[in-house]
Amino acid sequence: MYLLIPAAGMGKRMGSDRNKLLLTLLGKPLLSWTLLAAEASQKIEWIGIIGQPYDFPDFKTILNAISISTPVEFIQGGETRQASVYNGLQALPEAAENVLIHDGARCLVTSELFDRCAEQLLTCQGLIAGIPVKDTIKIVDSNRFIQDTPNRSNLWAAQTPQGFKVNLLKDCHEKGYQLGWQVTDDAALFEKCQLPVKIVEGEETNLKVTTPVDLAIAEFILKQRFIK
Secondary structure, three states: OEEEEEOOOOOOOOOOOOOHHHOEEOOEEHHHHHHHHHHHOOOOOEEEEEEOHHHHHHHHHHHHHHOOOOOEEEEEOOOOHHHHHHHHHHOOOOOOOEEEEOOOOOOOOOHHHHHHHHHHHHHOOEEEEEEEOOOOOOEEOOOOOEEEOOOHHHOEEEEEEEEEEHHHHHHHHHHHHHHOOOOOOHHHHHHHOOOOOEEEEOOOOOOOOOOHHHHHHHHHHHHHHHHO
């Protein structure tokens, strides 16, 4: 299985002036934790880190510190996540038929989730990890007045990894580029192209570290894992 890690963003909501994946969690950069989970996976055989060239020296330092054996390549990212993934797809080895895409900021992902998604991708064209929504969701208008309350039993919160057949996702990205579609994840491109996307049970702890509060929660979760 081939893995792409979009890692080209800045930590604006974190209050940081640099790539938030370089911030530390229990003494290791966020990206380290993501890479260690990928290294522990039984399915992942190649990793592509999509970032900006000015971050590559720091990424190389991280790789040297954790000494993973899985081949890793650096890929120049774009101005948006969508553009970065597009670049990542073009950089995949020719042999790649299936790809997992995982946000580096979801640094609490486990190797078990990577493996579960990799196995499921053998039986479908596209998938995303997700968890059932616990909260009641309100649809509001531009003035913040409630317009509707959807049935919570049909709602899932999307996570990553997301996995796809490489040729299909490339086609979706090309169509999205030509038609000017702007999406926040690759599953949305699949959906716009009328392709099926399956939900795979994610993990409650697989949160996206975006704010200082998220960082504190992530630290607590990791400490609990080490206690076990």
